[in-house]
Amino acid sequence: MVQQNQIWTYIGREVMRYILAIALLMVCIIVEWQAVDRLTIQAYQVRYTSALERFRGEPYIYNNRRTDKYLDTYEMEFQQIIANITEEIRCFPVEKSYIQEINYVDSWYGERTYGGERKHEGTDIMANSNIAGEIPIVSMTDGVVKNLGWLRLGGWRVGIESDSGVYYYYAHLDSYAPNLQIGNPVYAGQLLGFMGDSGYGEEGTTGMFPVHLHLGIYVYDSNGTEISLNPYPILTYFEDSHGILSGNNEKCWKIGLFHRFFMGNPLEFSRKYAIL
Ligand SMILES: [Zn+2]
Numbered sequence: 001m002v003q004q005n006q007i008w009t010y011i012g013r014e015v016m017r018y019i020l021a022i023a024l025l026m027v028c029i030i031v032e033w034q035a036v037d038r039l040t041i042q043a044y045q046v047r048y049t050s051a052l053e054r055f056r057g058e059p060y061i062y063n064n065r066r067t068d069k070y071l072d073t074y075e076m077e078f079q080q081i082i083a084n085i086t087e088e089i090r091c092f093p094v095e096k097s098y099i100q101e102i103n104y105v106d107s108w109y110g111e112r113t114y115g116g117e118r119k120h121e122g123t124d125i126m127a128n129s130n131i132a133g134e135i136p137i138v139s140m141t142d143g144v145v146k147n148l149g150w151l152r153l154g155g156w157r158v159g160i161e162s163d164s165g166v167y168y169y170y171a172h173l174d175s176y177a178p179n180l181q182i183g184n185p186v187y188a189g190q191l192l193g194f195m196g197d198s199g200y201g202e203e204g205t206t207g208m209f210p211v212h213l214h215l216g217i218y219v220y221d222s223n224g225t226e227i228s229l230n231p232y233p234i235l236t237y238f239e240d241s242h243g244i245l246s247g248n249n250e251k252c253w254k255i256g257l258f259h260r261f262f263m264g265n266p267l268e269f270s271r272k273y274a275i276l
Helices: 004-057 068-088 096-101 232-237 248-262
Strands: 102-104 123-127 136-138 143-151 155-161 167-176 191-195 212-220 226-229
Touching (some): 068 212, 096 102, 123 232, 155 191
Antiparallel strands (some): 102 123, 123 212, 136 191, 143 155, 155 167, 167 191, 167 212, 212 226
16 A cells, blocks of 8 residues: 555656656756857858958959059058958848858959950859849948949949948949938948949940849058959858858848938838839
8 A cells, every 4th residue: 555645755756757858958958059059150260261261362463553662561561451341341241131142152353354364353243133223232241432433344333432431332223222322321221222234335335244233342451552352262151051141140120220210211222213
């Protein structure tokens, strides 16, 4: 005959066992979670570092007027420039929800022939649909509109000068966001216009090449010499292995939404608001 108190002791032990098991499981989950977190962060760091290494290890990719004797001088300045750029770039130049609609490769310094023999000073972000006026282009940084309007090569372009003096060049646009004016401030994530195929001719020329954004990044050394950087490693920094925007881009979107909400920016990422 089992006594009443023996049953209760038994139940008590079982309950304790379950509580212990659940606690153990939770500890395991938390440990795993943190490990995954740590690995993810490490993966980003490795990716980011290797992107930066490409700049540092191959100086010729950023100095289009390279002569070897300048390299030491540039190296010093370049450390600072890279620090500035990685600090100030917050956004991938294509609006987040359109990221599956684009592709790009490293075409840095590829041969170009229109307008004479020259090297490709930038990255081309292609529209998969090849339809102009669909994909919103946003500013990668805070800054000021420095240049706006037609260029024979660049078509409808926007040039943004960041606070640190880096020049971000967005070319071949289809149309502009309505509130852009030379001298006006822009914030990271602000709509600049829509991807297009303008350029390579007189004002208004389109269709000379597939729809894409040409992104150029220019810095200036202490002598005022313009140096073209390869945007490709910077762009890849914003993607994880699934091609989803991440890292600084989250920051970009929080900032963008903050501005849109509190600064009363009425812009929607819609073609109907565009000018041209
Ligand atoms: Zn290009």
